[in-house]
Amino acid sequence: MNLNDITVPPASPDALPPTATVDLGIFGGGQLGRMLAMSALPLGVRCSFFDPAGDQCPAASLGPVFGSAASLPASSTDPLQKFAQSAPLFTYEFENIDPALVRSIAQHKPVMPGLASLELSRHRWEEKSLFTRLGIPGAAWRPISSLNDLSQAVRELGLPVVLKTATQGYDGKGQCVLRAPGDLENVWEKMAAQTPLIAEQWIAFQRELSLIAVRSRTGDTVFYPLVENTHHHGILSHTLAPAPRLTAALQQQAEDYCQRILQHTQHTGVLTLELFELDQQLLANEMAPRVHNSGHWSIEGAHCSQFENHIRALMGWPLGSTDCQRPTAMINLIGRLPDLPALLAIPELHVHLYGKTPRPGRKLGHLTLQADSLDTLQERMQAIGALLPEPLALIPVETKETIRG
């Protein structure tokens, strides 16, 4: 309704068809799509979703969902076509979607971030090669298609090496650590079916950090403060914002890396860069061309959340402040739902449930917690940890397990 305020440069004459019923189409109706839509609604931006789960997806209550026959009126034909007609502008919540789907829409209407960002982040070979081309340091790595490649990589990189699928990996899935020469055949047997792979030099990093960057279609960029991420069984357990012991030099280093990627891909929207910290140096691990679990803290912890800033960036509106004025923690709710009333008794706690059916290892929601000091924050995190089905992985940094997302 108030999108008269913005003009979407049509990619073709039908880029703004009379059939458009919402303002933004989102590939994926999971919790990220849901939180994007919740930030969009108060700005007058209505969303539709493309998701195979149809009306069962977390975002379903926030707009029309296309993607499964079940979710459509009997009359309708091709869900993707209906989705394409539903909006003048498109984005995605997750990079593990078939680029062909995105391309089919991108031929007619703007999809942001563009296909470049999407395809780069879908294939670790492309991603790592880009980091190298842009002079962004990272762990030494080798592309792996055969046992021969692997044994040569082991000779060149030394042990241990981390073996990862080149595509489709997330939440620690499709990863394996090769520690001893004797494991080589076993590891290969386990992973051979999932080629292409990459072998990555083991980095005994001190901690994982991530940077949430936002680039508007106007070219303006803003960055949230670096945050510290702790994983448990390969899944993000909790995030501290800003990262403890954050220095201006460290922040600058991360923003510099990110700025190179944003410029190279002409990225529009949120981009997340995961980094390893090793002796005050940052090594790029991987990028995600989207809002990210490690940015959920920003809903309450920053003036303008990663979700609202993604919407502002797509619309070409001024970007919001990324300041984090008080220590903030994000804690994932994984596998089983905790006792809600017990949680709500904790001061300055915010609960975000995604409306998903509990299942082991599944992200069902998250908590945001704030305090006046990092000490108070960590005390409260301990209290929350005691209420969670899975104990909070508050592992000392030194001994942190190094399975990387």
Place this chain on the structure above:
Amino acid sequence: MNLNDITVPPASPDALPPTATVDLGIFGGGQLGRMLAMSALPLGVRCSFFDPAGDQCPAASLGPVFGSAASLPASSTDPLQKFAQSAPLFTYEFENIDPALVRSIAQHKPVMPGLASLELSRHRWEEKSLFTRLGIPGAAWRPISSLNDLSQAVRELGLPVVLKTATQGYDGKGQCVLRAPGDLENVWEKMAAQTPLIAEQWIAFQRELSLIAVRSRTGDTVFYPLVENTHHHGILSHTLAPAPRLTAALQQQAEDYCQRILQHTQHTGVLTLELFELDQQLLANEMAPRVHNSGHWSIEGAHCSQFENHIRALMGWPLGSTDCQRPTAMINLIGRLPDLPALLAIPELHVHLYGKTPRPGRKLGHLTLQADSLDTLQERMQAIGALLPEPLALIPVETKETIRG
């Protein structure tokens, strides 16, 4: 889904029918219903709505709406019946609804706040009488059913008097100020058709304040800080939270008044009390048994908003913190939509549009603004005022027009 955590005492065996598809039914699908539903969703509480506007109401994108044939599948019969079946627990966003509708559901399932609060606040005679019974001071008033009543009231109360409809009045509608004896017949002609009325002694108050109170079904109560409200043409223009020059004594006085009402009505949920300040004394103006426009600041300005606390109260969950740590302003967007990008350029501004069609005098949305000091806040309000279609009514308190909501 996670409402296993709470038990709703059934008013009858079918109080929790297998047909319930959501967790909470809301009478009214306007912006208040919408913001209630947006606070409920992350807590796992899904809402349905009863609204004659059907799918055109602001809350429509957040859950099923019953209320007009148009909004229902051809198959369906009575919208109210469908609504009654849709949830195990009910609330309302607005007191100007037919109590018969509420009563028809209250016979079978819990409706919170109860009918007592609803009916009291629907009729100014009842409301004012209650204030008197509870020893809560207010302007002297008389019930008016005839010209004779009016002329007697004028003799007893003196001039000017404020003449108001006893029911259905909001946003300054159904009000009239009688200033000179000669106006008596004219004023009566204007208002006679709207009897019953009340005549209220003119109070040259210094400012209007309001208190948002929350009482849980467990009996716990919390109060937000008193806020200062400025009206323009009888409609709330903006709210300052906390109210400037707020003293502990003033806050205590207001909480004391409110506590008496909460106890008397055994109110569950949010209750708003509008007050006039006159020489450090508070006079009760009117109450609203619901979330209130003068509480919208709490979405960003308090740890837990009036909307989330209303949901927590209904569910019997621990109430959230009502602290307001930084000066916060709420500014209504009335009649026409402003230039959104220009607004978004202002730091620490939050935009809440309701998705309503612009119309003179209609509340289309609101802005929340924060700052480190009241001075900075008021400077930014001036900047925003310049961007609004209607100039902000930043009238000096002394000369403020005394049309009362």
